[in-house]
Amino acid sequence: MSSSDNPAGLIAELDGIDGLEAEVGVPLSGYATFRIGGPADCVVRVHNQSALEALLSVTGRLELPFEIVGLGSNVLFPDEGLPGVVAQLAGDLASFRFQGTRVTAGGGMTLARLAKQSAAQGLQGLEALAGFPSTVGGAVFMNAGSYGVEIKDVLVEATVLERDGRVRQLSPEQLEPSYRQTNLRGTGAIVVSATFQLQDGNAEKALQRIEELNRRRWASLPSGRPNAGSIFRNPEGDYAGRLIEACGLKGACCGDAQISPEHANVIVNNGRARADEVLELMLQARRAVEERFGVQLVPEVQLLGPLRERWRSALGRGETGPR
Template identity: 45%
Template sequence: MNPQALYALFAPLADDVRIDEPLKRHTSWRIGGPADVLVAPRDLESLQACIACAYDAGIPYFILGRGSNLLIRDGGIRGLVIKLGDAFSELRIEGQTLTALAGRSIVSAANRSMREGLSGLEFATGIPGSVGGAVTMNAGAHGGEIKDVLKDALVLTREGALKHVSSQDLAFSYRHSAVPENAWTVVRATFSLRAGDVMEMRERTGAWSQRRRLTQPLSQPNCGSVFRNPPGDYSARLIEAAGLKNTRVGDAMISDVHANFIVNLGAATAEDVLELMSRAQEAIQTRFAVELIPEVRVVGEAKTQG
């Protein structure tokens, strides 16, 4: 189905529907080819309708949150890209339970919980991305992970049906959940928190923030950590030990600040990034006999020549 036909099919289902939308506008790396059609649903019912319509018509679809931890290849994404934007940012707190829609920034959710004197999400104050993305990849930092505090989630199945899943149903492991294998779309997440001291939480997260400013290239477009940490070690240490800091392909460069970050110097392509990732993996395997496993998700098609 061509983009114009896709537009005609999905335009009645959402307020914002775009043809050939450059996805670099929607990723933290500022990299990514076009979507055939990008849809921003207005609410849950609109989202359900988009997914159900795509499923019934056999149209592939991809759910896009805040675009961190994501590399979209230069040929873009065929079919439908469904962006969970501001319409999916609602958050509420009842007692020691925080519930947020999937498009909410996980940093925002963590900061709100601290202001309310609730502890448990402090580790997420430095994690870019959405609540939905954080649940999908079991995001973590500073010794904490989503699995430690998630009570349950509301998901949409590939057919567009709503389903409640428990933390156990999500089968969490290191930077992984059962969401991708089941083709679920996280719509809402509920977290069980506990009472905490506001000043103590602010001091702890403030120290983490100061360390990030000193040790991460926050002023340059990036996706966060590119590779998972291997057991008992750190990817950044291995990449730096292999002498790969400042290695550059096109406008993509392994950061001189943090070796597990690849930054976009201005006009980097996905292929530039993939080549750097491949070089790092090959070097670490050869020198240390360690396999570097990507943490970043790679999606889309390579750009065709000519």
């Protein structure tokens, strides 16, 4: 069964599960900072772990595609939308609690809010990670980082729910974190919660540091236009933005998608940009940089649904892309 064949049937199945809120045909543009994406068959907000386990069991039994989304700040959804279920963690799965100098937060908790709450308690360690849109789960999955700090540096343990229903506690080493990735990529495992080790510090200073770093960050990013942060990972020892700019592509447009005139590794949505237009600009940048510098840029943004295959086939060499 596909959920588009029988959305009412799927909703009826999900209605029986406590802690789920499901909606059909919801435009995914509302779930991505890019503001791009057609409708999902079904978007489900999941409020606790047992509801998440039950949801996975239903989607597994019905063989429905399943994607998890955080704040949607590093994803490109396809124009035609996504079949199956797109889930977002909420409620208990977006809460947090302190235990001494440790904090445990649900995968759906906003990282910036967690950093501010920790700083306000006089606990420091998350300040450098407060300046970009992310959930705790998305950041652990991506091994997000900024200003020299990666989330693995403060992570004690992540609790993940595997697609087969197994729950595992993973240390940072077990996640094999590297630049903007972990070994969760491609496994379908969901980060349900994560525990971070913080240090005793001064609340006022920690809050000031967050403000100061945020000011620096927003001064360096394209203002006002929807985007998904860095489109490509930086190649070893260089910057994707420098290479794209050197190819003369800063400001290049495809429809309403544009390589930002302010930062060449960011694509902005100037109004009604389509995912296919963003993909076209990504391909132009990738080809130009390879031709001129022999460097193959790798997407940092997660291409979802058929976009992954379109990227691979446009490059024509079985490249796996971001996931």
